Amino acid sequence: MRAEPISLGGWQRRERILTVSVAGIFALVLMRLFFLQVLQGQRYRELSEGNRIRVEVLTAPRGEVRDRKGRLLADCVPSFTVTLDPFDKAYTRNPAHIDSTLATLGPILGVDPTLLKEKIQRERKVSFLPIRLKRNVDIKSVAFVSEHRDQLPGVEVESEPLRRYPLGLMASHLLGYVGEISDKELLDPQYGDYLSGDLIGRMGIERRYEKILRGQDGKRFLEVNALGRKAELLGDKHPIVPRRGVDLELTIDLDVQRAAEEAFAPGARGAVVALDPRNGEVLALASKPNYDPNEFSTGITQERWSELSGGGNYPLFNRAIQAAYPPGSTLKPFTSLAGLECGAIVPGTVFASSCTGEFRFGTRLFGCWNHDGHGRLSMHDAIVRSCDVYFYQLGLRIGLERLADFMSKLQLSEKTGIDLPQERRGLFPDRGWYDRRFGTGRWSRGLTLNVAIGQGEVSLTPVKLAQLAAFVGNGGVLWKPHLVRSVASGASAQAYDSLRQVVPVSPYNLEAVRSAMASVVSDPNGTGGQARLDSIAVAGKTGTAQNPHGKDHALFICFAPAEAPRIAVAVLVENAGHGSSAAAPIARKVLEAFFHPAPPESAAVMTGR
Amino acid sequence: MFEARFSSDIDRPLLAATLILTLIGVAFVFSATSMASASAEHGLYLKQIAYLLLALLAGGLIAAVPYRVYEGRTAYLLYGVALGLLVLTLFVGHVGLGAQRWLGWGPVKIQPSELAKVATVILLASQLGDRKKDLTQIRNLVRPIVTAGIPFLLVLKQPDLGTSVAFVAMLLTMLYWAGLPLLYLFFLISPIANVALSFYTPAWFVFLGVLAVILYRSRIRLLPLLLVVGVNLIVGIATPQIWNHLQPYQKQRITTFLDPGADAYGAGYQIIQSKIAIGSGQVFGKGYLHGTQKGLAFLPEQHTDFIYSVVGEETGFVGAALVASLYLLLILRGIRVAHHARNKFGGLLAIGMTSIFLYHVLVNIWMTVGLAPVTGLPLPLLSYGGSSLVASFLQVGLIQNVAMRWRDY
Known part of the structure; x- marks a missing residue:
């Protein structure tokens, strides 16, 4: 019946070895499933219900820019950014809740709540990360957010480097400025590693040397419990450390x-x-x-933008x-x-x-x-x-x-x-x-x-x-x-x-x-x-x-x-x-x-x- | 055609496992897309049923023709067509998820790499099926390596690393089945291990030492010996040199390429969410259609690459283990069919098709349970997608073809 499969010798053995190794590999899968679903199932069930895992992006400071004699033209300083996580349980259960949060936050941040709502609706489509509501927030607003944490679910204050041009108007055109990446750019594969709300160089050196000035953002994985307290996710995922951008020395005197x-x-x-x-x-x-590139670092209003890009003199x-x-x-x-x-x-x-x-x-x-x-x-x-x-x-x-x-x-x-x-x-x-x-x-x-x-x-x-x-x-x-x-x-x-x-x-x-x-x-x-x-x-x-x-x-x-x-x-x-x-x-x-x-x-x- | 004496020899467990998995797939494509924000996704399960009918037809047809027909010239023809489509994809393909993987005419879109896998196995089986050839002779290895190497490079260029490695996996499995000793397989893959280890000098020296001992004990002929040593030394020494001379952006391109999810959209996050979904299913699951993680839209590929995490969440350990066991059954039956095949070509055909399943199932499930990086490979039979489903049924059809004709050729 069987057509001499042993002709090359060891065919029998090959089948046995393959069968045993395949069974072994699948046993590994079953053990992993048992570990995740049975042994750790309770913990993951809690995570999926009450708590949230969130990713915190650790923004890399951009490289500094100096003139030929080492004098500073652009650097980064620490600043606070207020973010909101639209996938917080409070909002996935009751989408209307987001309006009351924004109504509280808007006046504190000095931004129209409807503008914030639009921004959230636009950005939550392309990213699961917390959305930046406002950069460079003053210490008073930071205190307010921290005190009213229970009324502001999913709202966080994060520390981020802020691009600073210490000389203000000086050399503005050659330096350029930074601004949030546009939706159109986000679709371009060239900017594949940018997320909505990320800063990108516009004009000048900032634009031309974006790739090396930018550095590489890091990430931290946090487990947020019902009280909104954060804890580093144990063992599962190590933080990715941000890498600072490369410093540039210009030929400018x-x-x-x-x-x-x-x-x-x-x-x-x-x-x-x-x-x-x-x-x-x-x-x-x-x-x-000229114009002051600092104005753009924290996000610029539409009116101010029209003023700069036109306004008779076209300062940009x-x-x-x-x-x-x-x-x-x-x-x-x-x-x-x-x-x-x-x-x-x-x-x-x-x-x-x-x-x-x-x-x-x-x-x-x-x-x-x-x-x-x-x-x-x-x-x-x-x-x-x-x-x-x-x-x-x-x-x-x-x-x-x-x-x-x-x-x-x-x-x-x-x-x-x-x-x-x-x-x-x-x-x-x-x-x-x-x-x-x-x-x-x-x-x-x-x-x-x-x-x-x-x-x-x-x-x-x-x-x-x-x-x-x-x-x-x-x-x-x-x-x-x-x-x-x-x-x-x-x-x-x-x-x-x-x-x-x-x-x-x-x-x-x-x-x-x-x-x-x-x-x-x-x-x-x-x-x-x-x-x-x-x-x-x-x-x-x-x-x-x-x-x-x-x-x-x-x-x-x-x-x-x-x-x-x-x-x-x-x-x-x-x-x-x-x-x-x-x-x-x-x-x-x-x-x-x-x-x-x-x-x-x-x-x-x-x-x- | 389907004479009674053939169809009675169909491998029934294999057929049953295939059909059950496919129906589970349709059910979970429905579940995964039921909460999608885009209403266009809601009807995807209906499309999947249509693909299933097409796949059944294709699988039946390829099983009906005696498999000896596929040997020799037909194998080259099929292979040539598949390569032609792959090359075409590189020039006029559609871009999806950053790679050119699709070829389309109007509304019809196919993924030629899926079909290329089937065609490559047929040709490899045909080449390795010649039992007069001693595979430990290097010249007899060249042709199969080239055969798998061309589609490997074409798919790598798309770039689709996950799928391209499938060609390596099938080549190694089939060489082993064709009689290449494990030792030679080790020599074949040693340069790859070498590249990975060459960045850490102590490990590299240990590896070279192990290789030297094995080579010495193996008593292989001088020419292959020199070749293995030469290739390993060159690769090991050149890799760090080349790497150090690359510009930072080139390095970044390579790491992103090797680990495509590592950057922006946060592969780490996807894996964590997939693990939470599966783990939170606990023993019996949250119930069909009652998964909660999918509603958060954390995974853009819930109905394709991450469908197993929906299964795990909604049906728990019981369901996830059942699905895994069905795959195990399918693969073990495939090995059995290969073992009982009438001739070497048939055996290689069956083992090659089985190896494609094995590779895909393992890489995908390991990814969703957090044991492997995100590679973007579908789970055969379960994931949404016409090309993958049709290719899977072609594979099953060919295995059945061999099973049916084990008495007679």
Whole structure:
């Protein structure tokens, strides 16, 4: 009958071994069931009826942020958060009970009970954890909650780190802020390890380095008895210890940052970016008006949010990287460089038409800012005195195609790649762009005149302008601006290579432009005299950009010392008029703070350590 | 087809256990979803009944065709189709619980990994069924390892660690059944043990010592000896090196991958709640439909992965032990059928199908009673889900196929 199953030998034995091991494994299961249901059944029955197991999240403090000299920009301080567990027996038995709890709590916490109810209904769908009703609760409310525990089932006071920005408004845009994660983000698998109510970085460094700043939350498993007293769950589950986020040291120099922010008149709008031209490190990045990131740490009301995100001045908007402005005359050094590089001119070239204050092109008249005219100028003097007529002619001689070609080498229409989120691209239009915009061949060559002086469709962000200024100063390298040198592991040579991009330009041509920019500041006829320092030679270029929204924007780009720069700055002031009078003085204050830092005693106060 | 002399040899205890477990499954899918907040879940037990009809049909059909038909070329064909579906899943699959596991046309969604397990067992049985091959020869092991390895990697990529390990479990069980000595099985899995131990140097040295002694005593041939030693040394030395060179986020990715529930949604919490549910059932349970823990919505997968905790809560130790015993019966009958099979292919087919049950039942029940990490494996026959149910019936159908034809081939 049986077909010789023993042919390979030991088949009989195999069956027996398998049968016995399977039976053994199942015996283990039965023993486990006996242990859980019979021996410990009573205890688990009690847990399932009267008491509750709850998980307490131990929030990890975010990493600290400091400037390049170790001065504190952001840290965490202990604070109290009031939470409510919607799965408390009191509420699962009688859902209406939650309303009376909230009616008691609302006035104490200063939050509308209906808002709290909405929050609970939204969050209990995605999480079984206690829901944070309010962060950073004062000690009086904490005392109230503790005293009225019997009327407030499931309500707890938990200790949580609170994000603090000790300098308030200072450096707000580059730091960013933290806020509760949105429902939409929670659905994104990228944020799979976030829970409803968790804080997440928004804007700036907080956003860009969220992953490493955040750390890792821990957990504690507690058994809550009928009196609401907590006890560590015995033996069952060890607490998971929170891991603090990684500290960041920024390349920012707080002295320079402070000077940049304080140089603006109250109410002014604009931006300052200062870079180290030798490596692309961001020394300062300011945007005005600014906001206080502390406001967001504890949760912000809807009204206050609308005020900050709009309110006419858009204080949340980071003008240094998110706004592109016409560069105006600050583009002229680069138009010159384009002309030199493609052989359209040499530094001594003088054009046929001398500047009479205007220039006729076809039937149209293009004016120079100086209505009296500059006369006949070389390239050097045209930069120094910012003569528009010279650059109209230069633009025509180069031609749009060659000009756009050179600007694309300088990556004018690309992002700089700074390590901040939401950077915007600038634009230098080429033929293709105009063809798409106006239809092939349906645009005039006169547009070339406008873009040659940085007007028309050209637009650049302040950070791009700073990168370009550094480019002239450092002899032809486009550094990717960055605020964090490296994370944890020391900067390696390769890391620096990826930030460095050499644009092949002739050193001779670059020197011609650089020396002209030096004369802009040092020459009595130059437009940049306001940026002059006593002991250090500054090279710069002013810009006054017309725009359809009111008064001209004032711009200034510079680097210093002119011979071997250690800092490059771009300044933009919205609707402030001339670059020479409104932007250059701000640049001078930034340069002064860099070369003559504040005496150390005031610095010590800031350290906060 | 179903001639009387065949059907009279159907393994009746196995059939009975299968059907009883399935009906218990429908009853508890109903119970688990009766309190669900989403009304869409209330009708799930009706869908499960529809799946059951489909599964009965599929199981009957696969049992009716003499199993020798599945050997050889058919095995490769089925395997090829199953792999094709797995590959397709990686590209156009639906994302569920963070992994691409589903393939769908309109309202129909299937989980190809379930079918791949059945197809892989058939092909492995076909390859190992050749009794002329000496399995202690390394070249005769390569083909089965590749056969199980490809679906293992494809499912791992989804990522679904729990299901992918099923391919390893079936391979080891079938190799053992096919005659590979336990010693060789130990050599096969030694590199895996090595990876785990390599982080703790004393343990690693002890392990190497044990391995050396066993190797010495085993007197295996030189080539396999060198291979085992070489692979173990390389793996043991390289693992900590590689690990130390990973970025923190890469490390985190791997630990999350190995222990998917460890983070946000709190696997620890799920396990505790599952234990409370089962434990609070005490001896006789709270009564059918009277479980209280499910109403708290603490488990998103009460009707799938955690259905056993509902059984334990509502029917107590009596019910939970009964269900476990039914699984034990099913598996022991499967081993018996394999033992009495007419030929080696049939025996391997039956033992392979049984090993899939064994692996799933153990990992799932151990998870719900808190003895294993959360892996997201369903409990066969009980958990809600069409693909799993159809695959389970295909497995039972094939075991019955072998049982029916033990006299005649």
